[in-house]
Amino acid sequence: MSSAxxxxxxxxxxxxxxxxxxLVGLTKNxxxxxxxxxxxxxxxxxxxxxxxxxxxxxxGMNMEGYQTMQTTAAMEPSNNDLETVAKLCxxxxxxxxxxxxxxCVQTDGGWLSY
Numbered sequence: 001m002s003s004a005x006x007x008x009x010x011x012x013x014x015x016x017x018x019x020x021x022x023l024v025g026l027t028k029n030x031x032x033x034x035x036x037x038x039x040x041x042x043x044x045x046x047x048x049x050x051x052x053x054x055x056x057x058x059x060g061m062n063m064e065g066y067q068t069m070q071t072t073a074a075m076e077p078s079n080n081d082l083e084t085v086a087k088l089c090x091x092x093x094x095x096x097x098x099x100x101x102x103x104c105v106q107t108d109g110g111w112l113s114y
Contacts (some may be wrong), residue, residue: 020071047108
């Protein structure tokens with residue numbers, strides 16, 4: 001599980017952005033390295049989701065960075081439904097997705113298309 005920030009990076013803090021970019025790279029490297037051994041690796045890149053991350057960010061947050069993040073909030077579609085993202089995860093783990101390897105699937109409601 002990565003984030004839309006893993007390929008965009010203009011909304012979150014540096015550490016969060018770097019970690020999500022790292023997951024995208026790790027996904028692709030793992031897929032390439034282990035694909036011949038029939039080990040697949042894919043990433044899901046959700047946009048906003050209804051989680052407790054906002055509560056976690058509320059303490060000790062860099063307010064300048066938060067204000068920059070808020071400038072793009074109007075472009076963001078509604079929150080991802082957790083159940084729908086979970087179904088995508090189950091699909092990617094199933095035999096039905098056997099040819100899907102190294103994919104980074106955006107589930108951001110088109111947010112990165114803006």
